[in-house]
Amino acid sequence: MxxxxxxxxxxxxxxxxxxxxxxxxxxxxxxxxxxxxxxxxxxxxxxxxxxxxxxxxxxxxxxxxxxxxxxxxxxxxxxxxxxxxxxxxxxxxxxxxxxxxxxxxxxxxxxxxxxxxxxxxxxxxxxxxxxxxxxxxxxxxxxxxxxxxxxxxxxxLRKLQFLFELPARLNKCLELQAYAQAVSSHRRARCVLQQYSHMPSFRGIQDDCHVIMEQLAQQLRQKFRDGGSSAKDLSECVELLLQLDEPAEELCDKFLSHAQSRLEADLQGLEAELKDSAVTDTGAGSVQKTSPGSNPVSPSSSVSNPFLSPAAGTDILEFIDRGCNEFVSNLCLVIASYQELFINRPQESELASKNIPEMANGKLHVFVDTLAARYFSLVERRIQEEKGVGDNSLLVRALDRFHRRLQAISKLLPGSAVPSQGTEIVVRAARERIKQYLSALQTFYHDSLTDVRQALAAPRLSVGGASASGGGALVGGASSKDAPPSLPELLTSLSNFILNQLKSVLASVHLFTAKDITFSNKPYFKGEFCSQGVREGLVVSFIKFICQSSRQYCESAGDRGGSTPPALLLLLSRLCLDYETSTISYILTLTDEQFLVQHHTPVTPVTALCAEAREAAQKLLNHYVKVQGLIISQMLRKSVETRDWVNTIEPRNVRAVMKRVVEDTTSIDVQVGLLYEEGVRKAHSSDSSKRTFSVYSSSRQQIRYAPSYTPSAPMDTNLLSNIHKLFSERIDIFSPVEFNKVSVLTGIIKISLKTFLECVRLRTFGRYGLQQIQVDCHYLQMYLWRFVSDENLVHFLLDEIVGSAAHRCLDPSPMEQSVIEVICERG
Amino acid sequence: MEDDAPVIYGLEFQARALTAQTAETDAIRFLVGTQSLKFDNQIHIIDFDDENNMINKSVLLHDAGEIWHISGSPADKAVLTTCYNKTSESRVLTCAAVWRMPPEWESGNHESPDDSSNNPQTLELLCHLDNSAHGSMACVLWEPMGDGKRVISLAENHVLLWDLQESSAKATISSSATLEGKGQLKFTAGKWSPHHNCTQLATANDTAIRGWDLRSMSQIYCIENAHGQLVRDLDFNPNKQYYLASCGDDCKVKFWDVRHISEPVKCLEEHSHWVWSVRYNHSHDQLLLTASSDSRVILSNMVSISSEPFGHLVDDDDLSDPEENQQEDKGKEPLQDSIISTYEEHEDSVYAVEWSAADPWLFASLSYDGRLVINRVPRALKYRILL
Structure with missing residues (x-):
C-alpha cells in the first residue's frame, strides 16, 4: 500500500x-x-x-x-x-x-x-x-x-460701584471730551437707573447723570453748531446726539442748515465769479435780462463795464470745474454723510420705528433740490454768457463735466430730479448753441457776400490795371475794357468758404454727440438733437436762409434803382443752382452720416430744399436778365427819346449808342459765359451776319405804296399780322430764362429790342430818321444774332422796329441795302 | 356756362386812342382814333349790338392829324376831344381840339353802310385848345360827371384847366400849374378824380405820381418812384376816394392809398411787358382791366381792396336765408384776389382798354395793329358779383 x-x-x-x-x-x-x-x-x-x-x-x-x-x-x-x-x-x-x-x-x-x-x-x-x-x-x-x-x-457690588462712580466718570469724560465713552457708559447705566429710580440713592445718581448728560448734550450741540469741525467729527456728534435721544428731525434740520451755510459759501463764490465775468462781458445787460431775479442774492450787476476786455473772465470750463469741485463734491459729501447718519441706520434701533429715514429723506430731497436749483441758475447764466462760437469744445467739455458730476448725485440720491434737470440744462445749452451757430453762419454768409461785392467793385475802379485780387487774369481783360473780376474764382471761393464754415460748424456741433461725452447717449442727443436740431435747425435753416436772402436781392433792388450789382446776382444765381444740383444733397448726406440721423420726426426732404434753391436761382437769374436788360433798354430809350428824328441829317455812321449796346451785350455774354454753360441754340445759316433786310424792305415797300384801303375788313390784313403768322409763337419779353448763357442773352436782347420798338412807335420820323434806324438795326443785326438761341427772334424784332419806324415816317424812302451795309461795315 | 366769344373788329390803320362814349348810357359805343401819317385819320364809332353780338360802325374823318388821345364829353355825347399830331415845317407838335360829331352820322350809317367809307363825314371843329405856349399835349381830361364845360389838358410840364364857353366854341384857360424841377419834365398821363367834388387831379411823369388840388392848382401829394420805370397810366377807384391804381414799364400794376404813399397797398405783376393802361370798372371796383405791350389784356378781381370786399356775400345771405345774417362773420370767404381771365386775341401791343359806359360787364381793347376786341366779364363771375 x-x-x-x-x-x-x-x-x-x-x-x-x-x-x-x-x-x-x-x-x-x-x-x-x-x-x-x-x-x-x-x-x-x-x-x-x-x-x-x-x-x-x-x-x-x-x-x-x-x-x-x-x-x-x-x-x-x-x-x-x-x-x-x-x-x-x-x-x-x-x-x-x-x-x-x-x-x-x-x-x-x-x-x-x-x-x-x-x-x-x-x-x-x-x-x-x-x-x-x-x-x-x-x-x-x-x-x-x-x-x-x-x-x-x-x-x-461691581455694578453698583459703576453706578456710583458714573457721575464722576462722566464728568471726567466730559473733561477729556471723550464723549463717545461717556455716552456708551450712560447708555449702559440708563436702564438700571430707570428701573431703580424709586430708590432714593439711585435716583440721586440718575439725576446727577441726567445733569451731566444734559451738559454733554449741550456741549455736543454746541460743537455741532460751531461748524468748524470736520465732517467726521460732525457725524460723530450726530451719532452721539441721536443716541442721547435727541429729536432726529431737529438734528436733520440742523445738519442741513449747517451744510447749507457751507454750500452757500461755494455758491456765492461761483456767483462772484459770474458777476466778474458778467461785468467784463459787454453783453451783460442782455444776460441779466434773460435770467431776471433768478437769484435773490444777486445785486443788480447790470452795470456793465465795457472797458474791460471779455477775456478777463474765466472761461466756462474753469467755472464749471470750480462748481463741480466745490459745490457738487461738497454736496455729495453732505448727502453721503447725511444718509450715513439718518437714513442708513441699523433698523433694529428704536429710531427706525419713528419713520426717521423717510422724514430724513424728504428733508434731504428738498435741501438738495433748492441748492441745486440755485446752482443750476448760476450755471445757466454762465452758459448764456457763452456767446462766442469760436471754440465749442470748451463748452462741450464743460457741459460734459457738469453732467458727469451730477451723475454722482443720482447715484447717491436715486429719486432726485437733479440729474434730469442737469440734463435739461445741457439740452437747452445745446439748443442755444445751435441757434448761435446758425446766426453765426448767417453773419458769415453776409460778410462773405460783402467781400464778394467789394471784389466785384474793385476791378471796376482800376480798369485795365492788374487786379489786386488776382481775379482778372483769367478773363483776358484785353478783349473787353470792362473786364469783370474772375467770377468763377469768386464763386468757388465763396462756395468753398461757406461749405468749410458749415463743415467746421458741423464738426463743432458734432462734439455734442461724441462717444466719450456722458450726455451723448441721452435720447435727446441721439434723436432730436441730430434730426431737429442739427439737421433742421442748423443745416436746413441755413440753406433756406441762403435762398431767402438771395430772393431778397431780387425784390429790394427792383424798384429802388438796383443797388445790387448784376454780377452778384449772376454769381448768387449760380451758387443757388450749384446748391440745387449737388451741394445741398452733399451737405445733408454729410450731416446724416456724421450724426447718424434717424428720422423719427418728419424732416425737410432734400428735394424740397433743392426746389427752393432752384427757385431762388431762377429768380436771381430772371432778375439779372431784367436788370441787364433794363440797363441796355435805358440807353436805347434815351437815344430814341432825345433825338429829333424829323430833322436829322442823313446817316453816315452807326450811332454810338448802338455800338455801346453791342459792347455791353458782349461783356454780359462774357460775364455769363464764365458761370453758365453755352446752352442750345437753333442752327443758323453760316452767313447770318450777312443777312440783309431785303426781305422785309421789299415786302414792306409793296404794302406801303399800295395800301389796301378796304374799309372795315372783319379781319385786319395788316402786314404785322402776316409777319406774326410766320412766328406764331408769342414772344414773352420778361419771361423766365433757362440756366444757360444763350437763354440769358436772349432774354436781355429781347427786353432791349422790345423797348427799342415801343420807343420808336412813339416817335415821328423824317426820311433820314428812318434811314438812321435802318442803319442801326442792321448794325444790331450783324452782331446780336450770335448771342441768341434763335436768330429769327432778333430778325423779327428788328424787322418790327424798322417796320414801325417806316410807319411812323413822314417821308418813307428807305436807304439802299448796299449803302446800309457799307455804313455798318465802316462803323 | 359758356361765355360769348369775343368780337373782333379790324381797323386798317394803326391806332392807339380808344374811349367809351361817356355820355351814352344806352348803346354800347366806343370811339377809336387812328394813327396814320400819310392818309386822313379817322374816328371809328363802334356800336356794339349786344343781343346779336354784332358790330355797327361809322367812320368820321379827322383830317387834323393822327390821333394820340381821344375822350368823350360826359355831358354831350356828340362832343369829344382829341390830341393829335400836327406836322408843320418838319416840326411835330401835338395839339388838342374839341370836336362835335355831325348829327347825321348815325342815321346815315344805318341806311347805307357801304357809302360811309367812301364818303366819310367830317368832324365839326368846335375849338382848339391853344397850346402854342405850352408844348405838346399829352391828354385832355373831361371833368367827370360834369356838365361838359371844363377840361384839363396836360402839356409837357403844364396842367391847364380850360373853360369851354359858348357851347364849347371858345376855350379859355382858367388856371394852370407848372411842374418845376430839374431835367425835362413831361406829363405822361393824368386822371381827374371823380371824388372830392372833382377838385383833385392825379398826374404821372417819369416814375412819379402827383396829386393836384384844382382849386389852388398846387401839388398835394407826390409818390416818388411809384414804379421802377415810367408810369404809363392811372385810374381812380370810382368808389373809394383815396384809392388809385397805376401801371408802368416795370410790368407792374400798383394800388395806392394816397393817404399812405410810402408803400403801395398792393402790387400785381402779371404782365410780361409794359402795362399801358389800367381801368377800374365803373360799377364794381373789384374788376380791373390792364393792357400791356405783351399783347395781353388781363381782367383781375381785386376783392380785398375793393369797396365791397364781402359785399355780394352779404347780399347772398339776405336773399337766401335772412336769419343767417349773424353768420356773416364766419361765412366770410377768404378774400381772393385773382386773375379772372387773360385775353390773348391781340397780336400786337395793346395800348388802350376801356369799359363800356353803358354795360358794366363789357369792355373793349385796342392794339396797335388796329384790332379792336370787345369782351365780356365771364358770366359766372358776373352772377357771383350780382347775386
Missing part, C-alpha cells in the same frame, strides 16, 4: 485533488453546492454522498464484462490505496498543530486565573474610593453654596 501512496508534496495538482475530495467528504464544499446536489442524486457516483455500493455493484455486474470488472476492481483498489495514504499524510501533518494548540490553551488557563484575582482587587478599591468621595462631597456642600453667593454679590 505504501508503495501506492504518493508523497504529499510531490504534485500540487494531486494534492489539491485530494483536498477537494476531503472537503467533499467532510461536506465542506461550499462553492460547489449545486453540483453536489446534482451529483448527490446519482447513487452510482462513487464520489457522491448518496453512493449505494449495492446498486453500484449491481450496475457494474450487469453492464460490464469480466475483464472490465477486473480492470475496474484493480482501479478501485488502486484508488482506495491512494486514499488511505492521503489520509495518513493528513493525520501526520496535523498532529503537531494539535499538540501546540493544546499547550497554548493550557498556558492561557493559568494566566486568566491570575487576572481574575487582580480584577477582584480593583473592584474592591473602587468601592472604597466611591465611598470616600461621597463622604468628601457631603462635607463640602455648604461651603460651595456660600462661594457661589459670594461671587454673585461681588458682581452686583
Amino acid at each position: 505504501s508503495s501506492a501512496t504518493t508523497p504529499p508534496d510531490s504534485d500540487p495538482a494531486q494534492r489539491r485533488r485530494v483536498h477537494s475530495m476531503l472537503k467533499l467528504y467532510y461536506g465542506l464544499n461550499e462553492e460547489g453546492k449545486a453540483t453536489e446536489q446534482a451529483e448527490s442524486l446519482d447513487p452510482c457516483d462513487i464520489n457522491g454522498p448518496h453512493f449505494d455500493p449495492e446498486i453500484y455493484l449491481n450496475k457494474l455486474r450487469k453492464e460490464c464484462s469480466l475483464t472490465e470488472l477486473m480492470d475496474h476492481e484493480s482501479c478501485m483498489v488502486k484508488q482506495i490505496r491512494s486514499l488511505d495514504s492521503d489520509m495518513q499524510t493528513l493525520v501526520y501533518e496535523n498532529y503537531n498543530k494539535f499538540i501546540s494548540a493544546t499547550d497554548t490553551i493550557r498556558k492561557m488557563k493559568n494566566d486568566f486565573k491570575k487576572m481574575e484575582d487582580e480584577m477582584d482587587c480593583l473592584s474592591a478599591n473602587m468601592a472604597a474610593i466611591t465611598e470616600f468621595s461621597a463622604r468628601i462631597s457631603g462635607t463640602l456642600q455648604d461651603q460651595h453654596a456660600q462661594i457661589t453667593k459670594l461671587s454673585g454679590v461681588h458682581t452686583l
Whole structure:
C-alpha cells in the first residue's frame, strides 16, 4: 500500500485533488453546492454522498464484462490505496498543530486565573474610593453654596460701584471730551437707573447723570453748531446726539442748515465769479435780462463795464470745474454723510420705528433740490454768457463735466430730479448753441457776400490795371475794357468758404454727440438733437436762409434803382443752382452720416430744399436778365427819346449808342459765359451776319405804296399780322430764362429790342430818321444774332422796329441795302 | 356756362386812342382814333349790338392829324376831344381840339353802310385848345360827371384847366400849374378824380405820381418812384376816394392809398411787358382791366381792396336765408384776389382798354395793329358779383 501512496508534496495538482475530495467528504464544499446536489442524486457516483455500493455493484455486474470488472476492481483498489495514504499524510501533518494548540490553551488557563484575582482587587478599591468621595462631597456642600453667593454679590457690588462712580466718570469724560465713552457708559447705566429710580440713592445718581448728560448734550450741540469741525467729527456728534435721544428731525434740520451755510459759501463764490465775468462781458445787460431775479442774492450787476476786455473772465470750463469741485463734491459729501447718519441706520434701533429715514429723506430731497436749483441758475447764466462760437469744445467739455458730476448725485440720491434737470440744462445749452451757430453762419454768409461785392467793385475802379485780387487774369481783360473780376474764382471761393464754415460748424456741433461725452447717449442727443436740431435747425435753416436772402436781392433792388450789382446776382444765381444740383444733397448726406440721423420726426426732404434753391436761382437769374436788360433798354430809350428824328441829317455812321449796346451785350455774354454753360441754340445759316433786310424792305415797300384801303375788313390784313403768322409763337419779353448763357442773352436782347420798338412807335420820323434806324438795326443785326438761341427772334424784332419806324415816317424812302451795309461795315 | 366769344373788329390803320362814349348810357359805343401819317385819320364809332353780338360802325374823318388821345364829353355825347399830331415845317407838335360829331352820322350809317367809307363825314371843329405856349399835349381830361364845360389838358410840364364857353366854341384857360424841377419834365398821363367834388387831379411823369388840388392848382401829394420805370397810366377807384391804381414799364400794376404813399397797398405783376393802361370798372371796383405791350389784356378781381370786399356775400345771405345774417362773420370767404381771365386775341401791343359806359360787364381793347376786341366779364363771375 505504501508503495501506492504518493508523497504529499510531490504534485500540487494531486494534492489539491485530494483536498477537494476531503472537503467533499467532510461536506465542506461550499462553492460547489449545486453540483453536489446534482451529483448527490446519482447513487452510482462513487464520489457522491448518496453512493449505494449495492446498486453500484449491481450496475457494474450487469453492464460490464469480466475483464472490465477486473480492470475496474484493480482501479478501485488502486484508488482506495491512494486514499488511505492521503489520509495518513493528513493525520501526520496535523498532529503537531494539535499538540501546540493544546499547550497554548493550557498556558492561557493559568494566566486568566491570575487576572481574575487582580480584577477582584480593583473592584474592591473602587468601592472604597466611591465611598470616600461621597463622604468628601457631603462635607463640602455648604461651603460651595456660600462661594457661589459670594461671587454673585461681588458682581452686583461691581455694578453698583459703576453706578456710583458714573457721575464722576462722566464728568471726567466730559473733561477729556471723550464723549463717545461717556455716552456708551450712560447708555449702559440708563436702564438700571430707570428701573431703580424709586430708590432714593439711585435716583440721586440718575439725576446727577441726567445733569451731566444734559451738559454733554449741550456741549455736543454746541460743537455741532460751531461748524468748524470736520465732517467726521460732525457725524460723530450726530451719532452721539441721536443716541442721547435727541429729536432726529431737529438734528436733520440742523445738519442741513449747517451744510447749507457751507454750500452757500461755494455758491456765492461761483456767483462772484459770474458777476466778474458778467461785468467784463459787454453783453451783460442782455444776460441779466434773460435770467431776471433768478437769484435773490444777486445785486443788480447790470452795470456793465465795457472797458474791460471779455477775456478777463474765466472761461466756462474753469467755472464749471470750480462748481463741480466745490459745490457738487461738497454736496455729495453732505448727502453721503447725511444718509450715513439718518437714513442708513441699523433698523433694529428704536429710531427706525419713528419713520426717521423717510422724514430724513424728504428733508434731504428738498435741501438738495433748492441748492441745486440755485446752482443750476448760476450755471445757466454762465452758459448764456457763452456767446462766442469760436471754440465749442470748451463748452462741450464743460457741459460734459457738469453732467458727469451730477451723475454722482443720482447715484447717491436715486429719486432726485437733479440729474434730469442737469440734463435739461445741457439740452437747452445745446439748443442755444445751435441757434448761435446758425446766426453765426448767417453773419458769415453776409460778410462773405460783402467781400464778394467789394471784389466785384474793385476791378471796376482800376480798369485795365492788374487786379489786386488776382481775379482778372483769367478773363483776358484785353478783349473787353470792362473786364469783370474772375467770377468763377469768386464763386468757388465763396462756395468753398461757406461749405468749410458749415463743415467746421458741423464738426463743432458734432462734439455734442461724441462717444466719450456722458450726455451723448441721452435720447435727446441721439434723436432730436441730430434730426431737429442739427439737421433742421442748423443745416436746413441755413440753406433756406441762403435762398431767402438771395430772393431778397431780387425784390429790394427792383424798384429802388438796383443797388445790387448784376454780377452778384449772376454769381448768387449760380451758387443757388450749384446748391440745387449737388451741394445741398452733399451737405445733408454729410450731416446724416456724421450724426447718424434717424428720422423719427418728419424732416425737410432734400428735394424740397433743392426746389427752393432752384427757385431762388431762377429768380436771381430772371432778375439779372431784367436788370441787364433794363440797363441796355435805358440807353436805347434815351437815344430814341432825345433825338429829333424829323430833322436829322442823313446817316453816315452807326450811332454810338448802338455800338455801346453791342459792347455791353458782349461783356454780359462774357460775364455769363464764365458761370453758365453755352446752352442750345437753333442752327443758323453760316452767313447770318450777312443777312440783309431785303426781305422785309421789299415786302414792306409793296404794302406801303399800295395800301389796301378796304374799309372795315372783319379781319385786319395788316402786314404785322402776316409777319406774326410766320412766328406764331408769342414772344414773352420778361419771361423766365433757362440756366444757360444763350437763354440769358436772349432774354436781355429781347427786353432791349422790345423797348427799342415801343420807343420808336412813339416817335415821328423824317426820311433820314428812318434811314438812321435802318442803319442801326442792321448794325444790331450783324452782331446780336450770335448771342441768341434763335436768330429769327432778333430778325423779327428788328424787322418790327424798322417796320414801325417806316410807319411812323413822314417821308418813307428807305436807304439802299448796299449803302446800309457799307455804313455798318465802316462803323 | 359758356361765355360769348369775343368780337373782333379790324381797323386798317394803326391806332392807339380808344374811349367809351361817356355820355351814352344806352348803346354800347366806343370811339377809336387812328394813327396814320400819310392818309386822313379817322374816328371809328363802334356800336356794339349786344343781343346779336354784332358790330355797327361809322367812320368820321379827322383830317387834323393822327390821333394820340381821344375822350368823350360826359355831358354831350356828340362832343369829344382829341390830341393829335400836327406836322408843320418838319416840326411835330401835338395839339388838342374839341370836336362835335355831325348829327347825321348815325342815321346815315344805318341806311347805307357801304357809302360811309367812301364818303366819310367830317368832324365839326368846335375849338382848339391853344397850346402854342405850352408844348405838346399829352391828354385832355373831361371833368367827370360834369356838365361838359371844363377840361384839363396836360402839356409837357403844364396842367391847364380850360373853360369851354359858348357851347364849347371858345376855350379859355382858367388856371394852370407848372411842374418845376430839374431835367425835362413831361406829363405822361393824368386822371381827374371823380371824388372830392372833382377838385383833385392825379398826374404821372417819369416814375412819379402827383396829386393836384384844382382849386389852388398846387401839388398835394407826390409818390416818388411809384414804379421802377415810367408810369404809363392811372385810374381812380370810382368808389373809394383815396384809392388809385397805376401801371408802368416795370410790368407792374400798383394800388395806392394816397393817404399812405410810402408803400403801395398792393402790387400785381402779371404782365410780361409794359402795362399801358389800367381801368377800374365803373360799377364794381373789384374788376380791373390792364393792357400791356405783351399783347395781353388781363381782367383781375381785386376783392380785398375793393369797396365791397364781402359785399355780394352779404347780399347772398339776405336773399337766401335772412336769419343767417349773424353768420356773416364766419361765412366770410377768404378774400381772393385773382386773375379772372387773360385775353390773348391781340397780336400786337395793346395800348388802350376801356369799359363800356353803358354795360358794366363789357369792355373793349385796342392794339396797335388796329384790332379792336370787345369782351365780356365771364358770366359766372358776373352772377357771383350780382347775386
